[in-house]
Amino acid sequence: MEGNTVVNTVDPALPDGRSTPMKRPMSLLDYANPSRFLSFADRVIPWLTGLTALVFAFGLSQALFVAPDDYQQGATVKIMFLHVPSAWLAMFGWTLMSIAALGTLVWRHPLADVAAKTVAPIGAGFTLLCLITGSLWGRPMWGTYWVWDARLTSFFVLFLMYLGVIALWRTVEEPARAARAAAILTLVGAVNLPIIKYSVDWWNTLHQPASVMRLGKPAIDSAILTPLMIMTLAFTLLFVTLHFAAMRNEILRRRVRTMLLMKAGRAPGN
Amino acid sequence: MNLGPHAFYIVGSYAAAALIVVAMLMWVALDYRRQLRMLAELDAQGVTRRSERAAGDVA
Numbered sequence: 001m002e003g004n005t006v007v008n009t010v011d012p013a014l015p016d017g018r019s020t021p022m023k024r025p026m027s028l029l030d031y032a033n034p035s036r037f038l039s040f041a042d043r044v045i046p047w048l049t050g051l052t053a054l055v056f057a058f059g060l061s062q063a064l065f066v067a068p069d070d071y072q073q074g075a076t077v078k079i080m081f082l083h084v085p086s087a088w089l090a091m092f093g094w095t096l097m098s099i100a101a102l103g104t105l106v107w108r109h110p111l112a113d114v115a116a117k118t119v120a121p122i123g124a125g126f127t128l129l130c131l132i133t134g135s136l137w138g139r140p141m142w143g144t145y146w147v148w149d150a151r152l153t154s155f156f157v158l159f160l161m162y163l164g165v166i167a168l169w170r171t172v173e174e175p176a177r178a179a180r181a182a183a184i185l186t187l188v189g190a191v192n193l194p195i196i197k198y199s200v201d202w203w204n205t206l207h208q209p210a211s212v213m214r215l216g217k218p219a220i221d222s223a224i225l226t227p228l229m230i231m232t233l234a235f236t237l238l239f240v241t242l243h244f245a246a247m248r249n250e251i252l253r254r255r256v257r258t259m260l261l262m263k264a265g266r267a268p269g270n
Numbered sequence: 271m272n273l274g275p276h277a278f279y280i281v282g283s284y285a286a287a288a289l290i291v292v293a294m295l296m297w298v299a300l301d302y303r304r305q306l307r308m309l310a311e312l313d314a315q316g317v318t319r320r321s322e323r324a325a326g327d328v329a
Binding site: 064065069074075076078079082083086121122125128129132133136137139140238242245246248249252253255256258259260262263266 | 271272273274275276277279280282283284286287290291293294295297298299301302305306308309312315317318319
């Protein structure tokens with residue numbers, strides 16, 4: 001992802017420190033500029049879309065036709081290939097929002113609030129998918145669609161928090177003010193992440209303890225673990241593709257907003 | 271592929287996943303088209319951002 005760009009750099013050879021155009025390789029930080037990010041996204045999104053489709057096709061073929069049934073759960077183990085990646089990405093989404101919130105509050109990074117705002121609907125989508133698939137998996141395995149145990153409840157709270165952040169972004173019209181309020185809410189909500197992760201260890205829950213992300217070897221056989229990892233990669237690529245596309249949309253939306261304000265300012269009587 | 275006695279729950283899960291993924295893809299694609307259309311409309315009305323005007327002046 002490296003190219004060459006012309007940048008103005010202070011030339012130490014010049015006594016008055018005049019800036020001269022010099023060529024240097026582009027770094028990742030250069031993409032923090034919204035215009036540069038737009039051209040980067042335009043180039044990368046088609047490739048990411050193709051790669052995501054390919055990995056999904058391979059992952060689904062492995063999950064549906066190659067992975068064996070579980071000796072206890074039978075074919076319902078196929079729900080895991082949707083449920084587990086969506087759970088991880090739901091939590092990854094909030095983690096990403098928290099990092100972006102720090103970028104907004106501490107460094108006032110130009111793309112930080114754009115990144116935070118656009119993660120929220122995607123994270124909410126994956127959280128909803130996790131809740132639905134978990135419920136549909138729970139009915140045949142536990143005998144109930146839902147129980148208010150610590151894992152399920154804390155995950156439902158995560159979904160409500162996503163909705164809260166989306167509502168906050170839509171309520172405050174001025175983007176910079178909305179970004180600061182959403183950043184504070186996001187950082188407060190990050191307390192829920194360790195609660196979700198360790199809820200199955202701290203409390204007696206109907207939900208099983210960790211099977212993959214745990215000390216020692218995963219408790220899942222490689223015949224099922226491998227398709228799970230491929231599906232996780234596919235969902236992660238989908239998440240990244242959607243996020244880049246949504247960030248591009250948000251930058252364009254802010255340009256439209258600026259232009260509408262300028263148009264309103266030029267109107268007679270202003 | 272034999273889904274056994276719990277086929278309803280497995281098919282329901284994959285259908286829900288497809289629905290949510292398609293909804294997110296549609297949201298992003300339709301929003302992109304909408305923003306491009308609005309930018310083109312404003313551009314046609316002669317509204318340009320200051321940075322674009324400055325770039326045009328230099329050029």
